[in-house]
Amino acid sequence: MDSEHDTQRQAGTGLEDSARRSLLRLIFACTGWVLCGFALLQFRNDNPILAVLEILVGLFLLWSAWNITRVRWLTPWIYGYLLPTFCFQLYIMLMPNASVTAFVWVYMVPVLAYLLLGRRAGLLLSIPFMVAALLLYLWRYANPESAAGLIDIGNAVVCGLMILLFVHFYEGRRALAQRSLQLMAETDGLTGVLNRARFHQLFAQCIEQSQRSSDAFALVLLDVDHFKQVNDSWGHEAGDRALQHLCRVLGQRLRSDDVIGRLGGEEFGLVLRNTDAVAAEQLVQTLCQQLERTPLLWQGQPLPITATFGVACWPRDASDAAGLYRCADQRLYRGKAYGRNRVVSSGGALVVSDIA
Numbered sequence: 296m297d298s299e300h301d302t303q304r305q306a307g308t309g310l311e312d313s314a315r316r317s318l319l320r321l322i323f324a325c326t327g328w329v330l331c332g333f334a335l336l337q338f339r340n341d342n343p344i345l346a347v348l349e350i351l352v353g354l355f356l357l358w359s360a361w362n363i364t365r366v367r368w369l370t371p372w373i374y375g376y377l378l379p380t381f382c383f384q385l386y387i388m389l390m391p392n393a394s395v396t397a398f399v400w401v402y403m404v405p406v407l408a409y410l411l412l413g414r415r416a417g418l419l420l421s422i423p424f425m426v427a428a429l430l431l432y433l434w435r436y437a438n439p440e441s442a443a444g445l446i447d448i449g450n451a452v453v454c455g456l457m458i459l460l461f462v463h464f465y466e467g468r469r470a471l472a473q474r475s476l477q478l479m480a481e482t483d484g485l486t487g488v489l490n491r492a493r494f495h496q497l498f499a500q501c502i503e504q505s506q507r508s509s510d511a512f513a514l515v516l517l518d519v520d521h522f523k524q525v526n527d528s529w530g531h532e533a534g535d536r537a538l539q540h541l542c543r544v545l546g547q548r549l550r551s552d553d554v555i556g557r558l559g560g561e562e563f564g565l566v567l568r569n570t571d572a573v574a575a576e577q578l579v580q581t582l583c584q585q586l587e588r589t590p591l592l593w594q595g596q597p598l599p600i601t602a603t604f605g606v607a608c609w610p611r612d613a614s615d616a617a618g619l620y621r622c623a624d625q626r627l628y629r630g631k632a633y634g635r636n637r638v639v640s641s642g643g644a645l646v647v648s649d650i651a
């Protein structure tokens with residue numbers, strides 16, 4: 296549920312954050328040194344203004360390479376580098392005494408744009424710069440009257456198109472692979488809900504957000520009743536199907552921003568965002584009853600599945616994550632002790648589910 300939104304968001308931005316920072320550091324350092332080197336050549340080429348400019352920008356990039364791992368928002372730095380760099384490449388092609396080989400730098404445009412921005416933004420940024428570079432090339436250097444001139448144009452255009460095509464294809468496959476790896480790392484293979492580690496991560500994030508915004512939310516821990524008997528009587532495969540069935544039933548009632556995770560064996564956790572104590576108790580009651588009324592059909596026979604729920608509400612029941620977890624856990628085990636198939640949601644009170 297939540298993991299899907301998260302992974303989709305990340306997969307659309309090119310490399311993951313830490314890899315983008317490392318790559319930017321490398322790019323800034325390389326560009327910084329290259330600019331300082333080229334500045335010396337510009338001095339020799341009688342172009343002191345450009346030389347000074349290149350030295351200043353080169354030094355700034357070397358300083359940025361040192362600091363890029365610490366900046367908070369990366370995207371402005373990426374655009375702040377790519378846009379001036381791509382414009383500068385076009386400007387160099389316009390300079391009267393520019394070398395014809397300055398044109399080759401344009402082939403870096405799709406490589407950098409796709410790696411740093413992902414497929415969509417990479418394509419949108421690459422196309423206008425590559426088209427502009429092609430028009431400049433045709434205007435300045437093209438000689439379509441001779442066969443050799445036509446071959447030059449063909450080389451420049453086809454090479455650019457092939458780089459764009461390969462990078463586009465590669466970035467699509469890479470993003471897909473990253474998304475499926477991330478899903479595997481964050482979800483439980485049997486039920487498809489979040490695994491324990493990811494659940495705890497999102498739970499901690501929810502605590503942090505609620506501390507800032509003072510929004511209420513609920514943590515629910517639940518454990519399938521007499522699950523050993525399900526395995527012993529119907530077999531392990533039926534037990535597996537029962538766990539999948541439970542997650543399906545829960546998932547049908549939860550909202551898309553609620554979190555559901557498997558904490559181990561037959562124990563699950565829910566984080567109900569923006570839900571106060573009253574709403575949480577009502578919802579969990581409904582979940583408990585819904586589960587009881589929806590048996591798993593196994594080999595043509597109804598296999599009853601019930602669970603016991605412990606509900607703890609933020610900020611009513613605790614002032615930190617560990618306290619809230621402990622509270623929900625204690626309520627779950629109190630529910631087990633009182634006979635199972637019920638919701639325990641506050642103090643010593645038991646809210647017994649509607650068992651016929």
Ligand SMILES: Nc1nc2c(ncn2[C@@H]2O[C@H](COP(=O)(O)OP(=O)(O)OP(=O)(O)O)[C@@H](O)[C@H]2O)c(=O)[nH]1
Nearest residue numbers: 518519520521522523524526531532534535560561
């Ligand atoms: N089929 C299946 N069984 C599992 C899985 N994970 C844990 N189990 C089984 O779940 C059972 C849990 O048994 P217990 O801890 O005694 O709990 P219970 O029988 O549900 O009893 P109460 O929780 O007290 O109601 C064990 O038999 C585990 O082998 C799984 O992924 N698939």
